[in-house]
Each structure stands twice: as C-alpha cells, then as structure tokens.
Amino acid sequence: TGEFSDLFALVDKKHRIYSRKIAPVRLRFDLIIRDHPLDKIQLGKRVNEDRSNDLDLQKEADRIVLNKYAPVGAVVNNDLEILQFRGQTSPYLSPAPGKASFNLLKMAREGLLIDLRTAIHQAKKLDAPVRKEGLQVKYDEQYRTVNIEVIPFRPNLQGQPFFLVLFEDASRLPRSSAQRSDEMETVKHTEAEKQISQLRQELAAAKEYLQSIIEEQEATNQDLKVANEEILSSNEELQSTKEELETAKEEIQATNEELSTINEELRSRNLELNQANNDLRNLLSSINIPILMLGGDLRIRRFTPLAERLFNLIPSDVGRPFSNIHPNIDVPNLLPLILEVIDTLSIQELEVQDREGHWYSLRIRPYKTVENQIDGAVISLIDIDQLKHSAIALQDSRDYAAAIVETVRKPLVVLNSELRVITANRSFYETFGVSSDEVEQQLIFDVQNGQWNILQLRSLLEDMIPRDTKLENFEVSQVFDQIGTRTMLLNASKIPCLGDMQMILLAIEDITQRRQAEEQITNSLHEKEILLREVHHRVKNNLQIISSLLSLQSNRVVDLQASGSLQDSQNRISAMALVHEILYQSANFSQLNFAEYIENLVTHLFRSYSIQFPKISQRLDIQRDIVINSDKAVLCGLIVNELVTNALKHGFKNEQSGEVFIVLQQESEHQLTLKVGNDGDDFPPEIDLQNLQSMGLNLVMNLVQQLKGTLELERNGQTVFTIKFDTSL
Incomplete structure (x- = not known):
C-alpha cells in the first residue's frame, strides 16, 4: 500500500x-472563476414543504x-x-x-x-x-x-x-445524599492526601497495563514454542533427504569420472577441429572475395561473408541444395557450368553482372580433397566493375572523340610524340586532296612533298611535349599542290595521355578568304578616312567663309544691336567650325577631345570680346581625358558659347572686373557635369527659366533638351548654370 x-x-x-x-x-473543492454571467434559476413550486419542515425540526430538537x-x-x-x-x-x-x-x-x-x-x-x-x-x-x-x-x-x-x-x-x-456527604469529607482532605490518591490510581493503572503486556508476552512465547517444534520436525526431514542426496552424489561422481575420460579425448579432438575451423574461417574472412563451396551433391558447404549478398544466402542455408537458391547474379546456365567443371575438371571463367549492374569475373574450379579426389566445386567472384566501366568509358571516349573529329569542319590531325600522323579527319583529306594511306604513320613534315616542313613550325611542335607548351594562331602562307596558294592558321595542344602514349592535336583553319576580306576592309576604311577628313575640312572652310561674311557685314552695320546680333551668329558659327577643324586634324573622326575643344572655344570668345571686357578673366577646370562624339560636342559648344557670351555681355557692368569659369567633370562612366558661371552681377530674379523671352537662353534650353540632360541655376553670390547629361544616350 x-x-x-x-x-x-x-x-x-x-x-x-x-x-x-x-x-x-x-x-x-475546486472553485473555478468563470467569465460568463450566471443564469438565474427559476425555482419551481416547492413539493412537500410541510413534511420537510417537520423533519428538520425533529433533527434540530x-x-x-x-x-x-x-x-x-x-x-x-x-x-x-x-x-x-x-x-x-x-x-x-x-x-x-x-x-x-x-x-x-x-x-x-x-x-x-x-x-x-x-x-x-x-x-x-x-x-x-x-x-x-x-x-x-x-x-x-x-x-x-x-x-x-x-x-x-x-x-x-x-x-x-x-x-x-x-x-x-x-x-x-x-x-445522592451519601455522595454529597462523601464529597464534603473529600474536600476536607489535605492537599498531600489528594496527591497520594492520584499516585495510587496511576500505579494501579500501570500495574494493569503491565499485567496485560505480560499476558500478551506469554501468548507470544507459546506461539514461538509451537513454531520451534515445527522447525525441528522439518530439520529431521531435511536430514533424511540430505543422506539420500549424498548416496546419489557418489553414484553421479563415479559416472562423471568415466565421462571425464571420454570428454578429455573429445576435447583434444575438438580443439584440433576448432583450430582448423578457426584458421579456415579467418582465412575466408580475410580474403575480400566472394567464395562459395559446394559438395559433390551440389549442396552448400561453406561461403564467405561477401558471398551472402551476391548469392542471396543466410547462415542457415548451409546444407541446402544450391538449386533452391536464387542468386543475385545473372547467369542463366550456372548449374550446367558447375556440373561441367565437376565432370571435366576444367576451369570456367566468364564476366557476369548482378541485378544492380555491377560487373564481376565468375570463376568455377573443381573442389579437390587431400586424397586428390573431386568432391564438389568452388565458385569465386572477382570485382571488375571499375575496370569494366573504365574500358567502356575509354571506348566511349574514343568513339566520342572520333565522332567529334569527324564532325568538325576544320581539318584536324592527331600526332604522336614523334610527330607522326596517327589519324586525321575527313575534312583534312578533302581540303588537301590526299588519302589516309598517304598521310598516316608519316612525319607531318614529309606529308604533301614536305610542304609542312617549315623551320619555325618544326621548332614549335618539337617543344610542345617536353616543355608542355601550346601552338596558338601560327599563320602559314604556302602554295599547295592540289589547292594552290592558301593562308592557314594552325593551333595545337597536348591530348591527355592514354596509358604511356602522348599525343598532339593539330587544328588547321583556312583563313585565306578572311585575310582577303580584311585587306579589302582596310583599304576601304583608308579611303573613307581620307574622304571624311576632306569633308570636315571643307565644312570648316565653308563655315569660316560664312563667319567672314558676317564679320564684313557687321563692320558696315551702324546699328549696335544689329551688329551685336551678327557677332553672336558669327561666334555660333565659329563654335561649329571649331568642331570640324579638330575632327579633320584628329585620327578618330567619331570621338572628340572635349577639353581641347572647350579651351579653343573659350579662348576664341574672349579674343573676340577682349576690347569690350579687358578686366574679365577666364578659369577653366576641365578633366583632360573626357572624349565624346562630335554631335554632342557641337551641342555643348553652342551651350558654352551662349552662356559665356551672356556672362560677358550682362554679368559685368561699368567696366567691372571679374571671372568667368567653366568646369567639366565626369561623375560616372557615362555621366558628365558642365558648369558655366561668373562672379559678376547676380542673375535677375524676375527671369524664369521655364518662361524665357531671351533668344540665347531659349537656345540653351533647346540644346539641353537635345542632349536629354538637365539645367539648374544657382544665384548664391555667383551665377552658375549646371548642365548634366548622359553621353551614352
């Protein structure tokens, strides 16, 4: 409990x-607090209310x-x-x-x-x-x-x-009245008599308790005596039983002595047999080969641990006929082969696969006893899966390589370490008009009457295997017997070794037509370059003529406003002419050195306004390696022309000194930032870039839109126009 x-x-x-x-x-009591309100219980009519009240009244009384x-x-x-x-x-x-x-x-x-x-x-x-x-x-x-x-x-x-x-x-x-008189007398006793009376009572109670314990002890002793007598009788029975067992023990000892003699003989023989079995078992276990031994009646005699999986065996299969076993190897005629080995004493060997496709070499030998008698067969399996797959992979690689070589449209030749031709593809024979008998096993330098016997080519090919080098883009121009003059491009590299054999793969490409086309393209480009240079020169000359005509016209005009307009037009034409002047002097007609162009343009503008604004200086902060195409250069040149002209005309009054600066920076690979500013008078705040009346600023806005860029204006003590655009658009 x-x-x-x-x-x-x-x-x-x-x-x-x-x-x-x-x-x-x-x-x-488990008092559970609930969140939902309690429903009111409608009490029904009381039943037998009077009877219940009578019972409660009686219980209370x-x-x-x-x-x-x-x-x-x-x-x-x-x-x-x-x-x-x-x-x-x-x-x-x-x-x-x-x-x-x-x-x-x-x-x-x-x-x-x-x-x-x-x-x-x-x-x-x-x-x-x-x-x-x-x-x-x-x-x-x-x-x-x-x-x-x-x-x-x-x-x-x-x-x-x-x-x-x-x-x-x-x-x-x-x-009662007698008890009351006794109590009156008891009251008169002294305190000492009361204590004596109390002690006597306690002593009497203790005596009674001890008497009861003594009685219980006597009853217990009586029970123990009865139990002791029972134990004595049991001991007598056990003693008689012991004597009978002693007699039986003597008889068994005599029998054991006889059996011990027999056991000693059997033990020595068992030790010898166990030693032989242990040696055989360790030998079979140490051999990492599946081996199965069969008796003359084709019953299973012994097998190694590795043979369990391949022949689908378990330890209890020893003694079973081999015909009842379904091995995991695919050999339909295995039993006839075993019987043939036992009858003819020959050794059978063949390649087999298990159900998972693993390759083995199956060998069946006759089982010979010590007396040289045939008493069954020994079946062993050698794992040749890796060797088999390597052979298959090698054959597949050869077939694959041969198929690739035959499929490639370029002539290919395989050479050995002595630079003799092992084989060539169909394209080689068709291109040079030779047969395989004329090429194979010949030195490459002796093929086609020694047409490949080139001193530099010989040196490069002979150094490939010893120095582990490659032949890349070696060009040969030669007159061949069957196809005439041809330009050939040769590439060669080592092929991974197949055993001890080292080979070289030589690829030949006919680039005769390519060289002819390249020569034609070079000549055509040279002619176009001369033509473009002449076009830029003529455009520049024509623009210079127009600029000169405008200059002559402005000298005859009396009206200052008209003269200023002609001078502005002259400067715009000069900006465009300057682009063509730099282009026809440059080696690259599509790209323009923008720093050189801006420097020449600003220098020209200051030279044309030097008499009117002698105290104004220029500052150029231009990154030198910026190159853009000619179209964007013309647009940027016109923007710089308009903004610099506007700064010279309206930024400085009353012969005021100051500075006009131009900054050109490349923010990223295709992003350029152009800043044109001055430190003269502030730009008028009433002029809105979105609603312009000035022709020059309108032209600037249109040019920025053509560049697909943005224009920003700063008025913090300096007037700065910032143009950002992408050169790739």
Missing part, C-alpha cells in the same frame, strides 16, 4: 489481502438534546487515530505541539494518558466496554474529576474494530 498504509488494514499477510479503513476524508445531555467523546480506529469528534472535547483532548497528528494518546491531556491507554488495551483484549472513574485531569490550570469509558464496536461483522471513547465530568453527574 506504500504511502497509503493509513487507509488500509492487513487481513492476510501471506496472501497480502487488505481491507479499507474508515478514515476521515478531507473535502476538496434531537441535536439540542444530545449536545446538552450526551457525554462528549471521540471515535478511533484500531491504530488509535481519531476518526470523529463528538461534542466539545477540548477539556480532555488538545493538539500536541509539532507535526499535526490525530493520534488519541498524543492529544490526551495531562492525567488521562495512562488510564486511557490501559482502558483501550483492555477493551481490545476483552472486546467489551471498559470504564475508568475518578481520574484527575488538568485543564485551564485546575484539576477536574473525569470518568472515561471505552466501548468497542464493529460496523461490519468482518471489518476491523473501532472504539468509542466517552468522557464524563464527575462534578456534573447527579449525586
């Missing part, structure tokens, strides 16, 4: 039978009578554990200090312990009520006279006994 021994009583120790004790049960007149007490079990309290027991029982306990003797007050224990012991023994009177109990610093009565009872006839312990206060009992 473990930790629940207080809930069960032992009924039969031998068979471990227990019965449930009547014990107080602690009520457990009985309870009052019992509490007033019945003695207080407690119900305890056989272990003196209190199961139930009846009435107010605090004058007689009190919880003991320390661990909580319901043991009646631990809770008894001073003066009750000895008599209470004696009374309960007598009640257990006699199974009858026992009463003790005149006990002095200390309660609330005073002694009270108490009577106790222990009444045994059993709720069930077969159950354990329980005891009802009742306490009576002697001072509350009804007295």
Whole structure:
C-alpha cells in the first residue's frame, strides 16, 4: 500500500489481502472563476414543504438534546487515530505541539494518558466496554474529576474494530445524599492526601497495563514454542533427504569420472577441429572475395561473408541444395557450368553482372580433397566493375572523340610524340586532296612533298611535349599542290595521355578568304578616312567663309544691336567650325577631345570680346581625358558659347572686373557635369527659366533638351548654370 498504509488494514499477510479503513476524508473543492454571467434559476413550486419542515425540526430538537445531555467523546480506529469528534472535547483532548497528528494518546491531556491507554488495551483484549472513574485531569490550570469509558464496536461483522471513547465530568453527574456527604469529607482532605490518591490510581493503572503486556508476552512465547517444534520436525526431514542426496552424489561422481575420460579425448579432438575451423574461417574472412563451396551433391558447404549478398544466402542455408537458391547474379546456365567443371575438371571463367549492374569475373574450379579426389566445386567472384566501366568509358571516349573529329569542319590531325600522323579527319583529306594511306604513320613534315616542313613550325611542335607548351594562331602562307596558294592558321595542344602514349592535336583553319576580306576592309576604311577628313575640312572652310561674311557685314552695320546680333551668329558659327577643324586634324573622326575643344572655344570668345571686357578673366577646370562624339560636342559648344557670351555681355557692368569659369567633370562612366558661371552681377530674379523671352537662353534650353540632360541655376553670390547629361544616350 506504500504511502497509503493509513487507509488500509492487513487481513492476510501471506496472501497480502487488505481491507479499507474508515478514515476521515478531507473535502476538496475546486472553485473555478468563470467569465460568463450566471443564469438565474427559476425555482419551481416547492413539493412537500410541510413534511420537510417537520423533519428538520425533529433533527434540530434531537441535536439540542444530545449536545446538552450526551457525554462528549471521540471515535478511533484500531491504530488509535481519531476518526470523529463528538461534542466539545477540548477539556480532555488538545493538539500536541509539532507535526499535526490525530493520534488519541498524543492529544490526551495531562492525567488521562495512562488510564486511557490501559482502558483501550483492555477493551481490545476483552472486546467489551471498559470504564475508568475518578481520574484527575488538568485543564485551564485546575484539576477536574473525569470518568472515561471505552466501548468497542464493529460496523461490519468482518471489518476491523473501532472504539468509542466517552468522557464524563464527575462534578456534573447527579449525586445522592451519601455522595454529597462523601464529597464534603473529600474536600476536607489535605492537599498531600489528594496527591497520594492520584499516585495510587496511576500505579494501579500501570500495574494493569503491565499485567496485560505480560499476558500478551506469554501468548507470544507459546506461539514461538509451537513454531520451534515445527522447525525441528522439518530439520529431521531435511536430514533424511540430505543422506539420500549424498548416496546419489557418489553414484553421479563415479559416472562423471568415466565421462571425464571420454570428454578429455573429445576435447583434444575438438580443439584440433576448432583450430582448423578457426584458421579456415579467418582465412575466408580475410580474403575480400566472394567464395562459395559446394559438395559433390551440389549442396552448400561453406561461403564467405561477401558471398551472402551476391548469392542471396543466410547462415542457415548451409546444407541446402544450391538449386533452391536464387542468386543475385545473372547467369542463366550456372548449374550446367558447375556440373561441367565437376565432370571435366576444367576451369570456367566468364564476366557476369548482378541485378544492380555491377560487373564481376565468375570463376568455377573443381573442389579437390587431400586424397586428390573431386568432391564438389568452388565458385569465386572477382570485382571488375571499375575496370569494366573504365574500358567502356575509354571506348566511349574514343568513339566520342572520333565522332567529334569527324564532325568538325576544320581539318584536324592527331600526332604522336614523334610527330607522326596517327589519324586525321575527313575534312583534312578533302581540303588537301590526299588519302589516309598517304598521310598516316608519316612525319607531318614529309606529308604533301614536305610542304609542312617549315623551320619555325618544326621548332614549335618539337617543344610542345617536353616543355608542355601550346601552338596558338601560327599563320602559314604556302602554295599547295592540289589547292594552290592558301593562308592557314594552325593551333595545337597536348591530348591527355592514354596509358604511356602522348599525343598532339593539330587544328588547321583556312583563313585565306578572311585575310582577303580584311585587306579589302582596310583599304576601304583608308579611303573613307581620307574622304571624311576632306569633308570636315571643307565644312570648316565653308563655315569660316560664312563667319567672314558676317564679320564684313557687321563692320558696315551702324546699328549696335544689329551688329551685336551678327557677332553672336558669327561666334555660333565659329563654335561649329571649331568642331570640324579638330575632327579633320584628329585620327578618330567619331570621338572628340572635349577639353581641347572647350579651351579653343573659350579662348576664341574672349579674343573676340577682349576690347569690350579687358578686366574679365577666364578659369577653366576641365578633366583632360573626357572624349565624346562630335554631335554632342557641337551641342555643348553652342551651350558654352551662349552662356559665356551672356556672362560677358550682362554679368559685368561699368567696366567691372571679374571671372568667368567653366568646369567639366565626369561623375560616372557615362555621366558628365558642365558648369558655366561668373562672379559678376547676380542673375535677375524676375527671369524664369521655364518662361524665357531671351533668344540665347531659349537656345540653351533647346540644346539641353537635345542632349536629354538637365539645367539648374544657382544665384548664391555667383551665377552658375549646371548642365548634366548622359553621353551614352
């Protein structure tokens, strides 16, 4: 019962039978808080309300009578554990200090312990009520006279006994006139006589308790005597049995001596046999080869561990006919081959595959005994899967390489380490008009009457294998017998070794037509370059003529505004002419050195306005390696022309000194930033770049749009125009 021994009583120790004790049960309540509101319960009509009230009234009256007149007490079990309290027991029982306990003797007050224990012991023994009177109990610093009565009872006839312990206060009992006179005399006794009386009572109770213990001890001794007599009789029976066993032991020893002699002989033979078996087993296990031994009747005799998987065997298959086994190797006529080996004493060997496609070399040999007699066959399997796959892969590689060589449209030649032709593809024979008999096994320098015997080519080919070099883009121009003059491009490299053989693959490409086309293209480009140079020169001259005409016209115009307009047009034409001048002097007509172009353009503008603005200087911060095409250069030149001209005309007043600066930077691979500014007068705030009336600024906006760029204006003490555009668009 473990930790629940207080809930069960032992009924039969031998068979471990227990019965449930009547014990107080602690009520457990699980109070669960719920979130949903409680529903109101509609009470129905009360049934038999009057009868229920009569029963409750009767129970309440009985309870009052019992509490007033019945003695207080407690119900305890056989272990003196209190199961139930009846009435107010605090004058007689009190919880003991320390661990909580319901043991009646631990809770008894001073003066009750000895008599209470004696009374309960007598009640257990006699199974009858026992009463003790005149006990002095200390309660609330005073002694009270108490009577106790222990009444045994059993709720069930077969159950354990329980005891009802009742306490009576002697001072509350009804007295006769004789009792009152006795009490008056008792009161007159001295305090010493009271203590003597109390000690006598305790001594009498102790004597009774000791007498009961002595009686129990005598009963126990009597039981022990009976048990001792039974043990003695059992010992006599065991002694007789021992004598019989001694006789049988002597007979067995004689038999064992005979068997020992026989066992020694068998042991020596078994050792020899085990040694031979161990040697054979270790030998077979150390050989990493699947081996199967068959008897003359084709029954399985022995096999190695590796043979289990290939022949689909288990250890219990030893002794089974081999015909009942379905091996995992694909040999349809295996049994006839084994019988042929046994009959003819020949050795059979063939290549086989298992069900997974693994290759093995199957060898069947005759099994010979020590007397040189044939008594079966030995089957072994050698793993040749890697060798087989290597051979297949090598053959496939050869076929694959040969197919590639034959498919390639360029002439290919395979040479050995002596530079002799091993083979060539179809394109080689067709291109040079030779046959395989004329080429194969010949030195490459002797083929076609020594037309390949070129000193530099010989030197390069002879150095390839010793120095592990390559022949790349070696050009040969030669007159061949069958095809005439041809320009050939040769490339050669080593082929991975096949065994000890080293080979060279020589590829020949006919580039005669390519060289002719390249020569034609070069001549055509030279002619176009001369033509473009002449076109740029003529365009520049024509623009210079137009600029000169405008200059002559401006000298004859009296109106200053008209003269200024002509000069602006002249500067624009000069900006475009300057592009063509730089282009026809350049080696590349599609790209323009932008830094050189801007420097020349600004220098020209300052030279044309030097008389009017002598105190204005220029500052150029241009990245030198910027190159753009001519179309964008013309647009940028016109923008710089307009902005510099505008700065010279309107940025400085009353012969004011200052600076005009131009900054050109490359922000990224294709992104350029062009800044044109001055430190003169601020740009008028009323001018809106989105709504311009000036022709020059309108032209600038249109040019920026053609560049697919952006224009920004800064007015912080300086007037700066920033143009950003992409050169790749």
